[in-house]
Amino acid sequence: MTDVAIVGMGPWGLSVLERLVTGALERPSSRHDLTVHVVEPGTPGSGVYGGPQPDYLILNTPCGQHSMYPFAAPGRAGMGFYEWAVASGYQWVGDRCDVTTRGRPLTPHDFLPRRLMGEYLAWAYRCLEREAPEGVTFVHHPTTAAGLEAHDGRERLRLAGGGVLDVDHVVLTTGHTPNGRPPGAAFLPPYPVDGLAGTVPELTSVGVQGMGLVALDVVMALTRGRGGTFVRRDGRLRYRPSGTEPRIALFSRSGTPYCAKSLGATDLTDEFEAVICTRTALRELRADGRRMDARRELLPLVFAEMTVAYYTQAARLAEGPGAAPVVAERLAAAWRAGRFSGAVAGLADRFGAFDADAHFFAGESESFVSSKDYEVWVTDLLATDVDAALVPNGASPVKVAYEVLRPLRDAMRDAVEYGGLAPASHRDFQANLRNRVARIVAGPPVHRNEQLLALMDAEIVRTPFGPSPEVVPDGDGAVVASRLLDRQHAERVDRLVAAHIDQPTVHDSSSPLLRQLFADGRVRQFQVDGEELGSIDLTEDFHPVRADGHPERRLWVFGALAEGVRYYTAYIPGPASRVRAFLDARVCAEQILEEA
Ligand SMILES: Cc1cc2nc3c(=O)[nH]c(=O)nc-3n(C[C@H](O)[C@H](O)[C@H](O)COP(=O)(O)OP(=O)(O)OC[C@H]3O[C@@H](n4cnc5c(N)ncnc54)[C@H](O)[C@@H]3O)c2cc1C
Structure with missing residues (x-):
């Protein structure tokens, strides 16, 4: 038994x-x-x-x-x-x-x-x-x-x-086992979103910290959930307010909204074959147990593969299906010969420029003069992305390049999980790069971003603060002040919502079960080169590692609780x-x- x-x-x-x-x-x-x-x-x-x-x-x-x-x-x-x-x-x-x-x-x-x-x-x-x-x-x-x-x-x-x-x-x-420390007394939790009906009064102003999927849930609860409706007029979506919405100010560390999923796009993971960012190339990055730097070693391979996808699709659309493999082979050969940028420049003359790095790090090297300047940038970014996502069957070359991140995310796991990254790069990956991948490939359906644009048009949703503003709690609300705009912008919001979900930790968990396992030394923090990095530590066959370094063979851990030592859970x-979960199970x- x-x-x-x-x-x-x-x-x-x-x-x-x-x-x-x-x-x-x-x-x-x-x-x-x-x-x-x-x-x-x-x-x-x-x-x-x-x-x-x-x-x-x-x-x-x-x-x-x-x-x-x-x-x-x-x-x-x-x-x-x-x-x-x-x-x-x-x-x-x-x-x-x-x-x-x-x-x-x-x-x-x-x-x-x-x-x-x-x-x-x-x-x-x-x-x-x-x-x-x-x-x-x-x-x-x-x-x-x-x-x-x-x-x-x-x-x-x-x-x-x-x-x-x-x-x-x-x-x-x-x-998503929550951590012990709440993000601050002033912050309201996003879920259940119905709860916001009681905590965000009508006609107040609310600051929403986050610009990803959770923030979109909060925005929908405070608008559509309050009786507002969306109508299409002259091909464009408009918002008809109910009159009870608060004014919503969105902000986040990167200050960059999520990209939309394309109309009719399919998951091409099973058909996809990388020509540059191959599993072999990724495995080589970890050869002899070395730890790599994701920005310097992993991302160039990823960006090259996105570039191949962009130009093969652009060639297919311009010159027919036969042109695509020719372009892919030419770029792969140029990569092997160390002539990639020259080959890309040649294709840019024919099919237009594509800079994967700039798409991935959108906003990171921008400077903004004023609040207005930043808001125009956010709106343009969203609108350009929506136009690309509305091309039927996900056929826009930019969106085809983005979609490459879906199958690559699985291959990237082999490179980064279980200590593939040096400690500083691991922290950078968790704090910045992971979200950048999610921004491109795990965004909302295109109609959701059309709705966001309609709400911005109606001036119900604004983005006045620029990236990474300072938040100083003030009573039930906070004063939010820009830090990266040349002309500073600060305003008070009546309520604040923490619209993000933090990665679970084991040393600071709100779960009594996890707290006890940690106190008893039956689980420990994931460590790289002796540095403790927050998440649970696991063996490669999914058992927690004890404080004394031995595996707990009768215990197994899967899903979001493992994020950190693992990637994309x-x-x-x-x-x-999404099949990896079943293979692990x-x-x-x-x-x-x-x-x-
Ligand atoms: C609001 C929201 C929306 C999301 N939308 C999507 C989406 O559209 N698509 C997508 O792919 N992913 C989405 N995700 C990501 C999400 O992580 C996964 O989809 C999925 O829910 C993860 O499954 P899970 O079983 O790991 O966790 P969960 O779905 O959270 O299930 C964990 C279960 O554990 C139970 N539990 C917790 N602690 C204990 C305990 N101590 N004892 C007993 N039971 C316990 C909980 O009651 C819960 O039922 C979303 C996440 C959130 C939070």
Whole structure:
């Protein structure tokens, strides 16, 4: 008899469960004797997508790209998210998704409300429960795990509200586990966004710290969520206010908004073949265990690959499909011969200039005279990007170059995870570069950035402070003052929202479970060359490393809790660029099933 506890049954816990069930089904001759204890206070499967959520909170990936059954599974009950939503009868009614026959049918390119993902994941959990072979049993414990101790050669999990569970393996998939220190008393949390109705009064002014996806959720809650509507007039989206919106000032460290996902673009991970930033080239960066500098060694390869993508697409559009491989081969040969910039200059004459570095670090080397100057720059950047994203099927050469970061992100993991970067570069990667990649490739659907432009046009959303302003708390609000504008701009906002999600740490966690594991020396901070770097430390087969350097073989950690020692963990596992989660989970499931 083997007992395994999965602590946190969101999408990552579900991917471990899927691999356990599939692994058990693939061993038809074995007699199974496995109990899976699911410790989860919410609906099992749903994670952050559970509970009631307004439909304007949408996923940032098209529904056709999600499936909790990412591998061919003939005879299995599961299906992809799009197929499930259609089979469930969902259709669009305005910007809502309802079960109806009188709405507009869904397409695989649609960005559906997150609420539906919560339902889909809960459905997938129930499917797995039904499909589990004889001898594999699920037990749901609707509570949180509050502590964990080694006990008699097994693990004893302490459940909040009383009770213990003795198990052989514990899989920790608790997601975005918050840190202990709040960002400051003056800051309001962004979620649940409905809470902002109570904390941000009508007609006040609110400073939103962050310009990424969380900030867009906050903006939507304070506008669309307050009864405002978007209408298209003369081909352009306009905002019709309800009259109750606060004035919203967005700001962030980089001061650069996220790029939009293109209309009809698909995830090309399975077809993509790098010609410069290959897995071999990336592996060489780590040869003999050396630690690299991401800006100096990794990014040039990434930028070169983006440049190849831009010019091959530009050549395809201008001269037909036959021109693309010729350009790719010419650029790859020029890279090998050390003549890349000359070859690029030649192509720029034919197809226009493309500077991957400037796109990636947009804003970093800009200087702004005034608040107005910066606001015009933000609006132009958003509008140019929206125009590129509206080119059907993601065919704009700039967007094709951006999309290269999606498959490359997976290859980059091999270069940067588990101490691939020198300590200073690791900190730079976590603080700056990771967000730059996300800005380009993990942005909102294009209609969301069109809505943001409409809100800026209506002067409900502004960006008056420039990058990296100073924030001085003042009562319930704060005084925000520009630091990088030649002509200083400062104003008081009545409320402040911290619109970002910090990376989980182990030395400063708000989770009693993690705090105890850290205090007991059963987990430690990830270290590079003796420097402690905040996140949990893991072995390459996903076990936490103890303070004494030994692995905890009965414990496993996956998902956002592992961000830091690992790279790119906060996503819904699925096919193509999201399949790594299932491959990692398989390592864990196979070992548990072998032992069972
Ligand atoms: C608001 C928001 C929107 C997002 N939108 C997207 C998106 O559109 N697309 C995308 O790919 N990614 C998105 N993400 C990223 C997100 O990290 C992943 O999509 C996904 O939710 C991660 O899955 P997870 O299982 O790691 O974490 P979660 O979904 O957070 O699930 C973790 C689960 O652990 C449980 N838990 C926590 N602590 C304990 C404990 N001590 N004991 C027992 N249970 C516990 C929680 O109740 C929760 O159900 C979003 C994240 C947020 C916060």
